[in-house]
Amino acid sequence: xxxxxxxxxxxxxxxxxxxxxxxxxxxxxxxxxxxxxxxxxxxxxxxxxxxxxxxxxxxxxxxxxxxxxxxxxxxxxxxxxxxxxxxxxxxxxxxxxxxxxxxxxxxxxxxxxxxxxxxxxxxxxxxxxxxxxxxxxxxxxxxxxxxxxxxxxxxxxxxxxxxxxxxxxxxxxxxxxxxxxxxxxxxxxxxxxxxxxxxxxxxxxxxxxxxxxxxxxxxxxxxxxxxxxxxxxxxxxxxxxxxxxxxxxxxxxxxxxxxxxxxxxxxxxxxxxxxxxxxxxxxxxxxxxxxxxxxxxxxxxxxxxxxxxxxxxxxxxxxxxxxxxxxxxxxxxxxxxxxxxxxxxxxxxxxxxxxxxxxxxxxxxxxxxxxxxxxxxxxxxxxxxxxxxxxxxxxxxxxxxxxxxxxxxxxxxxxxxxxxxxxxxxxxxxxxxxxxxxxxxxxxxxxxxxxxxxxxxxxxxxxxxxxxxxxxxxxxxxxxxxxxxxxxxxxxxxxxxxxxxxxxxxxxxxxxxxxxxxxxxxxxxxxxxxxxxxxxx
Numbered sequence: 414x415x416x417x418x419x420x421x422x423x424x425x426x427x428x429x430x431x432x433x434x435x436x437x438x439x440x441x442x443x444x445x446x447x448x449x450x451x452x453x454x455x456x457x458x459x460x461x462x463x464x465x466x467x468x469x470x471x472x473x474x475x476x477x478x479x480x481x482x483x484x485x486x487x488x489x490x491x492x493x494x495x496x497x498x499x500x501x502x503x504x505x506x507x508x509x510x511x512x513x514x515x516x517x518x519x520x521x522x523x524x525x526x527x528x529x530x531x532x533x534x535x536x537x538x539x540x541x542x543x544x545x546x547x548x549x550x551x552x553x554x555x556x557x558x559x560x561x562x563x564x565x566x567x568x569x570x571x572x573x574x575x576x577x578x579x580x581x582x583x584x585x586x587x588x589x590x591x592x593x594x595x596x597x598x599x600x601x602x603x604x605x606x607x608x609x610x611x612x613x614x615x616x617x618x619x620x621x622x623x624x625x626x627x628x629x630x631x632x633x634x635x636x637x638x639x640x641x642x643x644x645x646x647x648x649x650x651x652x653x654x655x656x657x658x659x660x661x662x663x664x665x666x667x668x669x670x671x672x673x674x675x676x677x678x679x680x681x682x683x684x685x686x687x688x689x690x691x692x693x694x695x696x697x698x699x700x701x702x703x704x705x706x707x708x709x710x711x712x713x714x715x716x717x718x719x720x721x722x723x724x725x726x727x728x729x730x731x732x733x734x735x736x737x738x739x740x741x742x743x744x745x746x747x748x749x750x751x752x753x754x755x756x757x758x759x760x761x762x763x764x765x766x767x768x769x770x771x772x773x774x775x776x777x778x779x780x781x782x783x784x785x786x787x788x789x790x791x792x793x794x795x796x797x798x799x800x801x802x803x804x805x806x807x808x809x810x811x812x813x814x815x816x817x818x819x820x821x822x823x824x825x826x827x828x829x830x831x832x833x834x835x836x837x838x839x840x841x842x843x844x845x846x847x848x849x850x851x852x853x854x855x856x857x858x859x860x861x862x863x864x865x866x867x868x869x870x871x872x873x874x875x876x877x878x879x880x881x882x883x884x885x886x887x888x889x890x891x892x893x894x895x896x897x898x899x900x901x902x903x904x905x906x907x908x909x910x911x912x913x914x915x916x917x918x919x920x921x922x923x924x925x926x927x928x929x930x931x932x933x934x935x936x937x938x939x940x941x942x943x944x945x946x947x948x949x950x
Contacts (some may be wrong), residue, residue: 417724417890418471418561421447422504424495425476426484430586432511433476435594438587439549445557446470448576451583459491462575464498468566472557473499473506477514477537482524497528503563507556508537509548510845539844543601544767547938554931555923560724601765692949694816694871698738702798703748707738708872709949710807715814716821717806718893719927725890726927729821732806733899739803739811740944742861742874743882746772747779749794757797761785767857767918767939780860782880782942788910788934791883791943802885803946805929806901808913812869812876813926823925825869825876834867835878836917837924846920857917857939877924880942881912888931909933916940 421440425433430451437449448466467473475496485493499506516522516533525532538556540548568576587594696709717732750773752758762785766772773783788802795801803811813822826834832851836859838844840852853859862874869876886903888911903911909931915924918940932941 416560417558418563418565419445419557420470420565421445421472421474421557422467422470422495422499423447423449423474423476424492424499426478426481426492429476429478429481429511431590431593431597432478432509434583434586434590435545435597436474436476436509436549437583438594439546440474440553443553448579449583450579451586452579459494461569462572463491463495465566465569465572466576467495467498467504468502469568471505471561471563471565473504474552475499475506475508475532477508477510478512479514479518479521481514482521482529485524485529486526493529496532500528500531505557505559505561505563506532506535507552508532508535509552510537510539512542515845537845539846541767541844543599544939545598546600550932550936550938558931692736697741700798700800702800703744703751705744705748705798705945706741707947708741710734710737710739710811710871711816712736712949713816715810717809717927719821722925722927723929725888725929726893728893730893730896731898732810732896732901734806734810735900736949737803737807737946738800738949739807739871739873739946740800741872743782743880743942743944744794745780745861746774746783749783750774752794752797755797758793759790761790762787762937763939765939769857778858781858782861782875784858784880784939784942785937786883786941786943787937788883788932790937792885794943795945798945800945800947802883802943804901805884805886805903805911805913807946808876808882808884809926811871811873812914815870817870822870823927824867825873825926826867830921831867834864835875835924836863837878837915838918838920842917844918848920855917859917875914877914877926878919879917880914880940881916881930881938882914883941883943884911884913886911888929912941 423433423437423440433449434451437447440447448470450463473495481492484490485496496506514521516525516537536556538548538552692709693711694709698707698709699705700707712733712735714731714733716729718729719726720729749758749761753760761773761783764771764773764775766778766781766784769775769778772778772781773785791802812825814820815822822828824830824834832839832848833853836853836855837848838846839848839850841854841856843856859879861879864878865874867877868874887905887907888909889904889907892904910933912930912932913928914926915928
C-alpha cells in the first residue's frame with residue numbers, strides 16, 4: 414500500500430559537502446530519518462554500508478553542482494554506483510541543482526551514459542542562490558510528500574552502529590561549519606543588506622564622475638560638428654540581430670528592464686453596490702475599502718477533489734456551499750499598501766520580487782500581485798477590507814466548477830493545458846523545470862487580470878499561476894475522507910495552512926485546480942499572495 418515515507422539518503426560529491434550538510438540540517442530539522450556518509454568509507458564497505466542504506470530509505474536526494482558528475486565515467490565511481498543502485502531499487506530520486514547546474518551543459522551530457530542517461534527525466538529541483546529555504550520547503554511539501562509503494566529493507570545489525578556514528582559525525586560537522594552553512598542558506602534580502610554600499614560608492618564615484626564628464630564632452634563635440642558641417646547627420650545603422658541556440662534552455666535571468674508593466678491603475682474605492690438584481694453568475698460589487706471588484710458565486714453543489722490526484726486530493730466528493738462573493742483578481746501591491754498606510758497591515762517581508770530589485774512600493778508594479786505574504790498577512794488584510802480568506806472548498810469551486818455543464822475542470826478554462834492562458838514557468842522562468850515551448854515575457858509575476866481568456870466559469874481571473882493563494886483552512890492530508898458535505902471549514906487545528914493555484918514558479922503539473930500546498934502560516938515567499946472572499950448574506 415502506498416504511504417508517505419520520511420526516510421532519505423543524501424548522495425553527493427565530497428567537494429560539495431557544505432551543500433549536503435545544509436540539506437541534511439534542514440531535513441533532520443523536519444524530523445526526517447537521513448543517512449549522510451560524512452566520513453570516508455573504505456571502498457570494500459560499499460555494498461554493506463551504502464547499498465543497505467539506499468535500500469532502507471524511500472527517497473534518494475542527489476546533490477548536483479556543475480562538476481559533480483565529472484568522474485562518473487571512471488570505473489567504480491562511487492557517485493555513479495549510488496545513483497545506479499537507487500535506480501535499481503526504484504527509489505524516489507530527486508536531483509537538486511546547485512550553483513547553476515544544468516543537464517544540458519555539454520560537459521554534463523557527455524558523461525550521462527548507460528543508466529545515467531535517464532537522470533534528466535527525473536523531476537529535479539533548482540536551488541537558486543539566496544532562496545535555499547524556499548527551495549527546501551518545496552522539496553518537503555511536493556517532492557518528499559508523495560505516497561510510495563517502495564519496498565524498504567531493514568538495515569543489517571552490523572551496519573546500524575556505523576549509521577549512528579555517521580549521524581554523530583554529521584551533527585558535529587554542522588556545529589563546526591555553522592558559519593559556512595549559514596552563509597550558504599542566507600536569504601537574498603540579507604545578502605543585499607550585507608553589501609557595503611558606501612565602500613562601493615567611494616571606490617567608483619571618481620570613475621563615474623570622470624566617465625560622465627567624458628561623455629558630456631563627446632556629445633558636445635559631436636553636436637558642434639553636426640551643427641557646423643552644413644550636412645545631414647549620419648544615420649545610425651541598427652545592429653545585426655544575434656541568434657542564440659535553442660537546443661539547450663538557458664538559465665540566465667533576463668534583465669529587469671525586460672518587464673514592461675502596464676500603466677498604473679488608480680484605485681478609487683466606491684460603496685458596496687451590487688450591479689445586478691437578482692444575483693447570479695456575473696453579478697458584481699466593488700469594495701469600499703480597497704476598490705476590489707468581487708464576483709458572485711451562487712449556492713449549490715459541486716465536485717471537490719480528484720480520484721486521479723495525489724493522496725491529499727482524493728477522493729472526489731460532492732460538497733454543498735452557500736452563496737458567497739470572491740475577489741475577481743489577486744490583491745495588488747497598491748491595494749495592500751492602503752492597509753499598511755492605515756496601520757492595520759505589516760509591510761511585505763521583502764520589497765523586491767524574484768527578478769526585480771524594486772517591486773512593492775514601486776508605482777510601476779502597483780497592479781501586480783502583492784507577494785512575500787504569509788497567511789497571517791493575508792488574514793489581516795482581508796479583515797481590514799471587511800472580507801475574509803475563502804475556504805479551500807470555496808476556492809476550488811470558483812476555480813474548477815462549470816455550473817452550466819455540471820462539469821469539473823482540471824484548469825479554470827477546461828481540461829487541456831493552454832500555455833497562453835496563465836503565467837507559469839515557461840522560457841522566461843530561469844529554472845530547470847522550465848517549459849521551453851512558450852514564452853510569456855514574465856520572469857516572475859505578471860499584472861493581475863493579464864489573462865482574461867483564462868477566467869474560470871464564474872469570471873474570476875488568475876485562479877492558477879502568477880502567485881500561490883492562501884485560503885483559510887488548516888491542512889489535513891486525509892481530510893477529504895471524512896470532511897463535512899456542507900460548507901466544510903477544514904480541520905479544527907493543524908500545523909500548516911493551505912495554499913492553492915500554483916504560481917509563475919511552477920510547471921503545468923502543479924497549476925491545477927485540485928492541487929494543494931501546505932505551509933507554515935508564518936511563511937512568506939516571492940510567489941505567495943492571496944485574494945479575499947465574503948459571505949453573500
